Amino acid sequence: MSFLLVKLIHIFSVFIYAGFLFTDNLILMKMQKTLSEDKYKEVRSYFAKLTRAIVPKALVVAVISGIYLFYISFGSFPQEYNFSSFQTLLLLKAVLGLWLGIRGVLQVFFGIQPFVFKGHRLPFILVIMIIFLSQIM
Numbered sequence: 735m736s737f738l739l740v741k742l743i744h745i746f747s748v749f750i751y752a753g754f755l756f757t758d759n760l761i762l763m764k765m766q767k768t769l770s771e772d773k774y775k776e777v778r779s780y781f782a783k784l785t786r787a788i789v790p791k792a793l794v795v796a797v798i799s800g801i802y803l804f805y806i807s808f809g810s811f812p813q814e815y816n817f818s819s820f821q822t823l824l825l826l827k828a829v830l831g832l833w834l835g836i837r838g839v840l841q842v843f844f845g846i847q848p849f850v851f852k853g854h855r856l857p858f859i860l861v862i863m864i865i866f867l868s869q870i871m
């Protein structure tokens with residue numbers, strides 16, 4: 735029961751984070767092509783101000799709920815690293831998710847900019863990969 739509840743929380747928080755990345759990468763990029771530079775800057779700063787209130791928190795919830803789900807789902811650590819394919823994919827998914835989480839927390843809460851891939855395109859691609867991994871798992 736608590737697994738299902740946490741999984742629901744995980745899916746909703748991921749939904750908010752991925753929705754933000756979708757809008758940022760696809761909708762705002764399109765606007766950039768049609769709006770004047772000043773107008774685009776204004777729209778972007780509005781978007782940043784409004785999303786800043788919720789998106790970083792959703793990412794933190796996604797990571798914390800993910801860690802709990804991982805703890806329940808992963809099963810026992812295999813001897814001699816004989817991971818099942820589920821465990822291998824889950825490990826990969828968790829590493830990518832943690833990377834996104836750490837990157838986002840450092841950026842938003844501590845003002846430390848990412849060392850590589852500074853834009854929002856990499857998180858967008860990673861989220862798509864993570865969603866595929868979660869379904870193949």
Ligand code: HEM
Nearest residue numbers: 748796797800801803804807828831832834861864865868
């Ligand atoms: C922003 C990053 C993340 C995204 C986009 C994401 C996405 C998803 C999605 C779409 C599901 C599938 C739900 C379903 O089909 O029922 C899922 C489940 C899961 N996620 Fe994440 N996740 C993220 C971060 C994490 C992290 C950091 C961890 C672990 C450290 C994690 C561990 C899990 C586990 C264990 C499951 C359930 C697997 C099962 O059904 O047994 N996730 N995630």
